[in-house]
Amino acid sequence: MTAQPTDIATYNFAYLDEQTKRMIRRAILKGIAIPGYQVPFASREMPMPYGWGTGGVQVTASIIGPDDVLKVIDQGADDTTNAVSIRAFFKKVANVAVTTETAKATIIQTRHRIPEHPLTSGQVLVYQVPIPEPLRFLEPRETETRKMHALEEYGLMHVKLYEDIARHGRIATTYAYPVKVEGRYVMDPSPTPKFDNPKMHRSPALQLFGAGREKRIYALPPFTDVVSLDFEDHPFEVQTFDQPCALCAAENVYLDEVILDDHGGHMFVCSDTDHCEKRREQGHRGRLAPETPLALEKTEPAQ
Amino acid sequence: MDIVTQAIEGGFADPVFDAQTVFRAVMDAMARPGTLQPLPVFARPPAPLSATAGAIALALCDNDTPLWLDPVLQAPVAVKSWLGFHTGAPLANTPADAHFALIATPAEMMALDGFSQGTQDYPDRSTTLILQVGDLVSGAPLLLEGPGIEKTASIAPAQMPRHFVEQWKQNNQRFPRGVDIVLATPDGVACLPRTTRIKTMEA
Numbered sequence: 001m002t003a004q005p006t007d008i009a010t011y012n013f014a015y016l017d018e019q020t021k022r023m024i025r026r027a028i029l030k031g032i033a034i035p036g037y038q039v040p041f042a043s044r045e046m047p048m049p050y051g052w053g054t055g056g057v058q059v060t061a062s063i064i065g066p067d068d069v070l071k072v073i074d075q076g077a078d079d080t081t082n083a084v085s086i087r088a089f090f091k092k093v094a095n096v097a098v099t100t101e102t103a104k105a106t107i108i109q110t111r112h113r114i115p116e117h118p119l120t121s122g123q124v125l126v127y128q129v130p131i132p133e134p135l136r137f138l139e140p141r142e143t144e145t146r147k148m149h150a151l152e153e154y155g156l157m158h159v160k161l162y163e164d165i166a167r168h169g170r171i172a173t174t175y176a177y178p179v180k181v182e183g184r185y186v187m188d189p190s191p192t193p194k195f196d197n198p199k200m201h202r203s204p205a206l207q208l209f210g211a212g213r214e215k216r217i218y219a220l221p222p223f224t225d226v227v228s229l230d231f232e233d234h235p236f237e238v239q240t241f242d243q244p245c246a247l248c249a250a251e252n253v254y255l256d257e258v259i260l261d262d263h264g265g266h267m268f269v270c271s272d273t274d275h276c277e278k279r280r281e282q283g284h285r286g287r288l289a290p291e292t293p294l295a296l297e298k299t300e301p302a303q
Numbered sequence: 304m305d306i307v308t309q310a311i312e313g314g315f316a317d318p319v320f321d322a323q324t325v326f327r328a329v330m331d332a333m334a335r336p337g338t339l340q341p342l343p344v345f346a347r348p349p350a351p352l353s354a355t356a357g358a359i360a361l362a363l364c365d366n367d368t369p370l371w372l373d374p375v376l377q378a379p380v381a382v383k384s385w386l387g388f389h390t391g392a393p394l395a396n397t398p399a400d401a402h403f404a405l406i407a408t409p410a411e412m413m414a415l416d417g418f419s420q421g422t423q424d425y426p427d428r429s430t431t432l433i434l435q436v437g438d439l440v441s442g443a444p445l446l447l448e449g450p451g452i453e454k455t456a457s458i459a460p461a462q463m464p465r466h467f468v469e470q471w472k473q474n475n476q477r478f479p480r481g482v483d484i485v486l487a488t489p490d491g492v493a494c495l496p497r498t499t500r501i502k503t504m505e506a
Contacts, residue, residue, distance in 0.1 A: 013319045022365050025326045026402075029363075030427040032333045033483045033496035035450050039427045063330065065323045121335075150423040182450055182498065184479065204453075206334045221334045221451035221496075 014061040015093040020044055024062040024217065028208060031219035036181030037149070038132050038216040046212065053086055054212030056109050056128035063124060063208070064090065064107060069097045071105035076113040076254065076271035083111070100274050112175070114196040116253050116275040119205035121222060127190045129211040132218065134178045134188040154186045157229060165234055174239065179226045186229070187218065195238045195254045200226040245270045246288040248279035310384035313347030315361055321345045325362035329485060332494040337447040337456030339439055341491040349381035351407045353435045355487035357385075360433070364390040364403055371401035371418075371430070375408050401430045409434040410462045415470045418482050426479035429497075433485045437461040439493055443468075446502040447495075455502065458493060460486050471501050 012018065020042075027041040046054040064070065070090050074083040078100040086109060087098050099105050102117040109126040119125060131137075135145045138156045148154065157178055164172045177194035181187050189197060190209060200207065200220060207220040220226060230236035244251045246267035253275065255268040267288050270276035280289065315321035328340040348357030364370060370392045376382050386392060386405075395401035398418045406412050412434075421429035436442075442461040445468070448454070464470060474481045474497060481497035 013323075018319060018322065019365055021322070021326075022363060023367065025330070026363055026368070027427070028330060029333050029431070029483070030429075032330065032451075033498065034426050034479050035498060037426060037479060040425075063323075063327065065327060066320065146424050206330075219334075221498075223453045224450040 011093050013066075013094055014064050014090070015047075016044065016058065016061045020058075021062045024058055027217045028059065028062065028219060031208070031217050032206070032221050034185075035220055035224050036185030036187040036218060038211075038218045041215055041217050043212045043215040047089075048085070050213040051130065052082060053109070053111060053128035055210030055214075055217070056111070056126050056212075057086060057089070057210075058212060059126050059208050059210035059217060060090065060107060060109050061094070063126075064094055064096060066094070066096065068106045069099050069104055071099050071102065071108045071274075072110075073108065073113060073115065073272075073274075074111045075256070076115070076275075077273045079273060101278075102272075102274055112190060112192050113254070113271060114192060114199045116250075116270070116272045117278075119199075119203055121204040123205040125203075125205050125207045127192075127207065127209045129188070129190040129209045129216070130213070131176075132188055132190075132209065132211040132214050132216040134176075134186050149185060152184065154180075157186055158231075161229060161231070165231070171230065171234055171236075177236075178229050180229060181220065182225050183227075187220075187226075189226075193239060193254055194228065194236075197226070197228045197236070198238065202226075241268060243268055243287075245276060245279075245286050247286045248276045248284045248289065249286040250276065250279055250284070306381055306384060309349045309381040310388045313349070313357075313385065314389045315345055315358075318361075321358070322362040325358045328492050329359060329362070329494065332485070332492045333451075333483070333496055335451045335456075336449065336494055336496055336499040337445075337452060337458050339458075339488065339491045339493050348385050349379065351375055351379070351435075352382050352385070352405065353407070353487055353489065355489065355492060356405055356407075356433050356435050359485060359487060359492065360386060360392075360403065360405060361389055363431075364392040366391040366393065368402035369393050369395035369400050371395040371398045371404040373404070373406040373408060373412055375411075376405055398430065404430050404432045405435075406432060407435050408462070409436060409464050412464050415464070415474055415482055420477055420480040420482065423480060426481070429480065429482055431483050431485060433487055434460075434463075436463070436486050436488055438488055439486065447499050448502055449496075449499040451496070452499070458486075460488075460493070468501050468503065471495070475500055 027039040072083040072087045074080040102115040176191040228236040256271045332340040346357040418430035444459040447456040484495040486493045
């Protein structure tokens with residue numbers, strides 16, 4: 001094995017040992033061959049707690065090579081704790097290049113968003129998944145949910161969506177919205193907002209899902225049919241926002257609400273920070289954007 | 304002494320990065336059926352195991368994955384000892400026990416349904432077939448469609464199993480059970496996962 005020039009020799013490349021990587025790689029290949037099916041794998045303890053992306057980290061560690069460029073996002077943002085620490089982790093253990101630009105990345109690890117910038121065919125999107133089983137909250141027994149997948153028995157999921165309509169007048173599920181893959185497996189797209197579901201459908205990028213605590217890997221090859229479940233009289237629809245991003249004026253993107261003060265002031269801004277910054281660089285200005293790109297501090301009215 | 308030398312030499316020069324490169328080629332091939340993902344020569348296994356098939360075995364197999372070898376690979380001791388030394392993979396008693404099957408002469412291979420198909424509950428417990436083929440252009444043309452393929456893809460792998468189109472149709476019908484095929488050519492790798500459908504060209 002070639003030693004890396006830096007002090008990372010104490011760990012194998014990308015942290016995991018080679019046998020673990022082979023095991024995960026075999027699971028990834030099966031996942032790609034059976035789109036939407038959750039492949040069990042021997043998830044390892046990682047140097048971070050469950051819920052912080054141990055599944056996604058193991059998938060990324062198993063596919064990443066020295067030439068890859070990694071981007072990590074947490075709810076669309078490159079600069080939040082989870083994204084920063086996972087990016088730093090791979091910089092340390094794999095010595096790979098990292099970026100915040102969607103277009104420049106070859107591997108994008110994500111927690112619950114799909115970037116606004118369209119993905120391309122060379123890219124791999126790795127999702128961190130908390131509960132991979134879409135039927136888990138309807139049927140807690142693994143033996144039963146496994147049988148339901150085997151028999152393609154998904155009536156329970158439709159009952160759940162129907163009960164939403166009966167109670168709220170519409171399908172009230174807004175994230176982790178169940179999808180059907182290639183007309184066969186019902187899959188949990190991880191807790192992404194349903195806004196992102198249409199981006200999964202026939203995406204040119206390979207999408208891999210890793211659930212560390214639940215020990216499951218699943219995948220969507222490029223150009224795979226991913227259809228959000230719905231009813232003829234209650235078709236699937238995504239969230240809409242009645243105002244554009246307050247910083248970059250983008251429309252038809254997913255927005256986060258940001259509280260500005262304790263007097264009820266708030267604004268809606270792009271959840272995808274890279275997308276928002278790119279637009280501001282191009283000169284797009286929203287309602288609350290500072291005049292010059294560098295003057296980021298807003299002058300708050302004196303209390 | 305010859306056998307010992309042959310068993311020990313010809314593995315990955317750089318196991319970590321070579322394995323990663325080979326895996327990424329197989330992963331990309333599996334995600335985009337019908338495309339040839341180029342691979343340089345990383346392994347020099349004893350004949351008749353090809354360099355590409357040998358490299359795939361080194362990248363994916365270990366003591367957790369029983370291997371099945373077709374009669375041509377089964378015969379020379381050198382192949383078995385090379386795979387044994389480098390991967391530690393046990394040999395499967397029957398094709399249905401194998402996680403991976405290495406096949407040097409696909410044209411003479413047994414039927415696809417003789418290998419493990421997985422179960423309806425665990426369709427991942429199936430055999431992945433690694434077929435050594437000469438090229439992807441000189442055989443009968445196959446028009447492919449399915450996940451991973453934008454519209455259609457076309458390959459014409461040489462030396463494919465007998466009645467392959469018919470066998471593959473049956474493999475499709477068993478979905479989600481079924482085998483996946485990795486085609487190892489001298490210059491790269493292409494895949495036929497169980498979701499790929501072969502369009503018959505009569506119109």
